[in-house]
Amino acid sequence: MLELSDVQKSIIETVRDLVEKEVIPIAEELEHKDEFPEKIVEQMKEIGLFGLTVPEDYGGIGEDLVTYALTVVELARGWMSLSGVLNTHFMGCYLINKFGTDEQRRRYLPIMATGEWRAALAMSEPEAGSDVQGIKTKAIKDGDDYVVNGQKMWLTNGLRSSLVMTLVKTDPDADPPHKGMSMLIVEKEGGNPKPAPGLDVGKNIEKMGYKGVETTEMTFSDYRIPQDRLLGTEEGEGFRQVLDGIEIGRVNVAARAVGVATRAFEEAIKYAQQRKAFGKAIAEHQAIQIHLAEMGTTLEAAKLMLYSAAQKKVAGERSDLEASMAKLFASEACHEIVTKSLRVHGGYGYSKEFTIERLYRDAPFLLIGEGTSEIQKTVIARRLLENYKLK
Ligand SMILES: Cc1cc2nc3c(=O)[nH]c(=O)nc-3n(C[C@H](O)[C@H](O)[C@H](O)COP(=O)(O)OP(=O)(O)OC[C@H]3O[C@@H](n4cnc5c(N)ncnc54)[C@H](O)[C@@H]3O)c2cc1C
Numbered sequence: 001m002l003e004l005s006d007v008q009k010s011i012i013e014t015v016r017d018l019v020e021k022e023v024i025p026i027a028e029e030l031e032h033k034d035e036f037p038e039k040i041v042e043q044m045k046e047i048g049l050f051g052l053t054v055p056e057d058y059g060g061i062g063e064d065l066v067t068y069a070l071t072v073v074e075l076a077r078g079w080m081s082l083s084g085v086l087n088t089h090f091m092g093c094y095l096i097n098k099f100g101t102d103e104q105r106r107r108y109l110p111i112m113a114t115g116e117w118r119a120a121l122a123m124s125e126p127e128a129g130s131d132v133q134g135i136k137t138k139a140i141k142d143g144d145d146y147v148v149n150g151q152k153m154w155l156t157n158g159l160r161s162s163l164v165m166t167l168v169k170t171d172p173d174a175d176p177p178h179k180g181m182s183m184l185i186v187e188k189e190g191g192n193p194k195p196a197p198g199l200d201v202g203k204n205i206e207k208m209g210y211k212g213v214e215t216t217e218m219t220f221s222d223y224r225i226p227q228d229r230l231l232g233t234e235e236g237e238g239f240r241q242v243l244d245g246i247e248i249g250r251v252n253v254a255a256r257a258v259g260v261a262t263r264a265f266e267e268a269i270k271y272a273q274q275r276k277a278f279g280k281a282i283a284e285h286q287a288i289q290i291h292l293a294e295m296g297t298t299l300e301a302a303k304l305m306l307y308s309a310a311q312k313k314v315a316g317e318r319s320d321l322e323a324s325m326a327k328l329f330a331s332e333a334c335h336e337i338v339t340k341s342l343r344v345h346g347g348y349g350y351s352k353e354f355t356i357e358r359l360y361r362d363a364p365f366l367l368i369g370e371g372t373s374e375i376q377k378t379v380i381a382r383r384l385l386e387n388y389k390l391k
Pocket residue numbers: 088121122123124127128129130131153154155156157207210215365368369370371372373374375378
């Protein structure tokens with residue numbers, strides 16, 4: 001289905017090579033220690049992954065969402081957390097490139113393309129995740145600044161990022177609420193100039209899986225930020241900007257799901273040919289063959305939906321329906337495939353010595369991040385009803 005250019009093929013080969021040689025041998029160890037993969041991130045910088053989609057004029061490679069999605073599949077096949085290090089950064093680059101002013105593009109994209117400054121995305125709050133318009137963080141104009149107050153939750157890359165793309169309410173009384181929402185480019189540790197007082201990033205939240213990459217809270221207490229850190233020039237555009245960003249985020253989650261599911265399938269089909277029961281390889285028992293057949297088929301369908309959604313977005317067509325369908329299908333398929341792979345592994349699948357144990361803990365996050373499955377279904381149904389509206 002995909003006709004890849006020579007450049008795309010070479011990028012995918014390079015990432016696959018990195019994953020085979022540098023990631024797979026140590027992923028379990030780092031994951032069990034919940035350790036940030038410093039060395040691998042340096043290698044990701046060297047091969048240009050943080051600038052993969054940044055235009056060449058700003059020092060990036062200038063590749064599109066299809067290349068990005070294929071890269072994420074490879075990384076997540078090795079260790080899903082690596083795609084987490086990349087993803088909020090990729091969304092930050094996308095938002096600044098698409099909605100930022102010329103000055104913002106010149107200021108941020110070159111230093112982001114090298115990976116020296118990486119981005120996080122702060123949308124969710126302790127009391128608002130799915131209900132994005134329910135956020136309470138406020139940014140109120142005062143002189144040349146905004147004064148920000150509120151609390152953000154679940155920031156992937158919260159500790160090591162230099163920029164946080166932060167969704168706020170610049171008009172908390174707007175009706176409907178989305179008209180009062182804006183996005184701010186918050187510079188923090190590693191940022192230049194140093195952040196003003198009033199910005200506090202919490203500790204790494206301990207998670208079930210998706211370890212190694214940190215997840216934090218972030219609190220603003222009368223934090224002052226210059227008004228030129230508003231993304232773009234107009235207040236009230238934040239909701240539209242974030243929905244656009246989420247669309248590519250959903251393609252990214254579908255790509256991660258395909259990566260994790262591919263690995264779970266590979267581990268199962270290998271194990272099934274090695275493990276013997278009742279005098280023959282378990283792969284020769286029909287019950288196991290049915291698991292393998294179902295896993296392989298579902299995985300293939302997830303890949304096709306991923307490619308289709310990414311290609312549609314790259315072609316500039318409206319693709320919120322396809323992105324939601326791909327996210328929903330691929331993340332649910334991944335969850336099903338890791339569960340089947342665990343079954344194929346029998347008791348050993350429950351041991352930390354086997355990769356499937358990690359994949360089994362990573363997969364559920366994909367049902368939640370960038371919009372839960374329930375939310376995807378509401379988006380899909382709304383769009384289908386629009387498309388099939390009775391005349
Ligand atoms: C590890 C991790 C990393 C994350 N990283 C980030 C990040 O970098 N940046 C960021 O901004 N956020 C991040 N998130 C937050 C994530 O996007 C939210 O958790 C997610 O959107 C769900 O929101 P919630 O947790 O508040 O659940 P809620 O919105 O409270 O939902 C709870 C349940 O109710 C259901 N529900 C809610 N509303 C409806 C409805 N209208 N119809 C049907 N069902 C509904 C949900 O599907 C879910 O089952 C991260 C989360 C995790 C766990």
